[in-house]
Amino acid sequence: MFSLFLARRVLSGRRVVAIGLDIAGLHCWIPRNVSEAQSILKNSGTEQEDPPASLWTTSASGLVKLRMDPTCSQTPITVHQMFQESLEKYGALNALASKKNGKWEKITFLEYYRLSQKAAKSFLKLGLERFHGVAILGFNSAEWFISAVGAIFAGGIMTGIYTTSSPEACHYIAYDCRANIIMVENQKQLDKIMQIWNRLPDLKAVVMYKDSLPEKHPNVYTMDEFMELGNEVKEEELDAIINSQVPNQCCILIYTSGTTGKPKGAMLSHDNITWTAAHCSRAGDMQPAEIQQERIVSYLPLSHIAAQIYDLWTGIQWGEEVYFAEPDALKGGLVEVLKEALPTSHMGVPRVWEKIMEKIKEVSAQSGFVKKKMLSWAMAVSLERNLSSSNSDLKPFRMKLADSLVLAKIRHALGFSQCQKHFCGAAPLSAETLQFFLGLNIPLYEAYGMSETTGPHCMSGPYVHRRHSCGKAVPGCKVKLVNEDADGSGEICFWGRTVFMGYLNMEDKTREAIDEDGWLHSGDLGKLDKDGFLYVTGRIKELIITAGGENVPPIPIEDVVKKELPLVSNAILIGDQKKFLSMLLTLKCLVDPETSEPTDSLTQEAREFCQKVGSRATKVSEVVRTRDPVVYQAIQEGIDRANIHTAANAHHVQKWALLEKDFSIAGGEFGPTMKLKRHTVVEKYKAEIDSFYKD
Known part of the structure; x- marks a missing residue:
């Protein structure tokens, strides 16, 4: 519904009256006279007389042209003006x-x-x-x-x-x-x-x-x-x-x-x-x-x-x-705050969602037979419903029963009883994590962007959502792919009001990031479907180019390995300029709640895997230092299964090694937002990697 309203606002340090349209909560301001319009244009860097010369700057005091166009024409305002309007x-x-x-x-x-x-x-x-x-x-x-x-x-x-x-x-x-x-x-x-x-x-x-x-x-x-x-x-x-x-x-x-x-x-x-x-x-x-x-x-x-x-x-x-x-939120205290605050919306990086998933699995594994079966049944019903292209085809009674008897109680225990939107960003989300939360009737909506796009440039949400996609470009923003290969994968580029001004005092880096037409190059690889949904497939700098010239995106292969081997916490593909691909693996282990450091104790899920294949190991060291034969054989079989799913023989993992300790922020493998630092991993475990290629 459209409604005209009069509102007072600050422009160029003076209060004026502006007429605006209120469209579903989005305010579009229309200047009432020429002088006000000139003031707006001057502030936005789009005035015809003496405008800023460029879409970017590297000076802290510099001004830039804003990426104003008909799809993105909302009047620019300052942080103070935004706060005053909200006030x-x-x-x-x-x-x-x-x-x-x-x-x-x-x-x-x-x-x-x-x-x-x-x-x-x-x-x-x-x-x-x-x-x-x-x-x-x-x-x-x-x-x-x-x-x-x-x-x-x-x-x-x-x-x-x-x-x-x-x-x-x-x-x-x-x-x-x-x-x-x-x-x-x-x-x-x-x-x-x-x-x-x-x-x-x-x-x-x-x-x-x-x-x-x-x-x-x-x-x-x-x-x-x-x-x-x-x-x-x-x-x-x-x-x-x-x-x-x-x-x-x-x-x-x-x-x-x-x-x-x-x-x-x-x-x-x-x-x-x-x-x-x-x-x-x-x-x-x-x-x-x-x-x-x-x-x-x-x-x-x-x-x-x-x-x-x-x-x-x-x-x-x-x-x-x-x-x-x-x-201590990321050391185990987050759930208690969630239970008290009862958020209506929540955002987590993938590792946060993974830790919640692992904790639920841990609790479930220690539950009795009936509770385990109930959870398994309820999650299967929810997953089937959420994966169905037409939810109405499924009997609604089954879903309501599963939700009320089991799933709602889990969401309540997590502090999500009133949460309507669950977001994930800052790094790729694995298919396993996505499906697990769908089983709890918690759809995770992915967002995609960079520091250089002020955060989200593409968004998913309750009404714009497609599995494994990070959504569409926000209305008013644009996305395109350049240097596409035969499969339609190319570098993701951004245009819009989200795009940053430039890197402080770094002209060369700014020119590398923003091309002559003003498009920001992300360094990420992705695909766009016919409806404009974006799928991120990896980073150009992370793309492995083997000695034979094969271009191998690591994330899909790593995700398949982790799916085949539920005891594996991290799987890192190696092989840049090498004759073949190899992999570093870490095992799922408990985390010290005080230090957030990985311990030597395997998680319940990892112990169950070991028991299933005939091992009594309960610690990472028991598996790695003795090269536990049944566990190592099971891992090799999982790698073999994963290799079947790869696109070509050159994408097969031929050698692998188990590391004695899982990755962590303190260890340097993760950044502050739990994002994997691949370069650090390669440097830190150089000896293990070199051993793959000695012969």
Whole structure:
């Protein structure tokens, strides 16, 4: 339904009246006169007089042309303008929920906004300069959000640093973004910065926002002290900076992982953030609070764009209530928060969903015979229904019975009893994981994008969904394939308002990523079907080219091996410039809940596999160090079965080895978002790989 509305909004630092259309919660602003239209165009970088010369820049203070076209014509706005618009609608609603002393403490959007303004003034008092960095080093929290928003209000560039970063990694980012202020969570993170402070010429102050300071250091403040610093800063000073901001300039830096070289600072504009928060989220069916206030749990690293756009910026755009998990969320504490928050929407990287799957299997394996049979029956019914092209062909009574007797209870135990949308992103999702959750009547909707596309450029959702696809390009965005092969697979390229401004101070890398026509090259391989659904098949840099010239995408082969061998946790295909393919394997094992380190104990699923083939092994070391003959024979048989499914003989795995320890973040094989670092694996296990090719 279309409805005309009048609304007040800020453009170029002044309040004007604009007429807009409200179309299913998407606001399209129409200027009322020529002067307002010129102001809008100037801010968007599309004014005819003296526009920015390029779609990209590598300067922190640079302006870019926005990718405006008829399919993507919504008026650009700044982060502050987005917050003000949301404030008018959602000011009285709860915005952020933090657990303190066993109780949830909540603040409203109005309080959130005022605290962000207060933080912005304090940043100015500490000497924050325009387009200099405010780095945030800590786990997800209300303080993280307030610092991020306040830094942008104050004209800085907000930059997250992973909590797992070493002092040297912290130095690289803080130096590169010219950080004036660094916000740290606790003493552990403060110690890192103290080690490198003398090598950060732009650093003026550090704020520790969780712990108290055991001893006073010059220019180091607690959060309470910091928030009071700005009391002397006049409203007019902050307003002048806010009003000078335009949508086509940088406000956020997202640093890439640096697995193939130095980390790159992807510059995101106000428009990147505000447009993506509004339109990509609606493509995934996230609801505005006037229809339904979404509840989400924030636990994935906010230094990564996926979590930041989903938790922080979409939260402001649509009036969501965000619950903050404890730092041990990925060590086993996540489910408890989910059970208390009861999210309506949840996002996880593949490894998070895999860990949930493994835990359910573990509990099921320890259950009695009847419970096991009930779960198996219920999941079979749900999987059949969800895989059916016409669900109505199946008897609805069976599905209702299976759901009410078994599946609903499992979803309740996971904290998903009110969850309507379950998203997955940041890495490919295996077919096994997808099917397992379909068996629980939990469809996982994949999203696809990069730091350089402000997160999701393609989205799946309840109404746009196809199995094994990451969905379609968000309305207003485009996707194309270049250099397609005979099978229709090519490099995925992006166009739209999600596309970043460029890499900070890296012109050569920016030119590599953005071509002459302004298309962003992803480095990923994919296929498009006739309906526009995208299927990601691998990365160009991960593509294995054998000595015989065969191009082999590793992920499909690895997925088949893991499907054939349910005791295998990770399977890594090897063979670039080699005569044949080989594989490194790790076994499923329990994880230490305190350290998240893999232990030597096999999971229940892995032990059952061993028992089934005639082995009594309960530890990884018992299998690997003794080269347990029955387990090794079973693995070889599984590899042989997997080879039958490959496209050609050159795609067969001819040799393999079991590693003594599963992969982990601490081990270096996974990044902070549990994404596999293939280059690190190849370097770390070079001796094992070399042994495959000695003869």
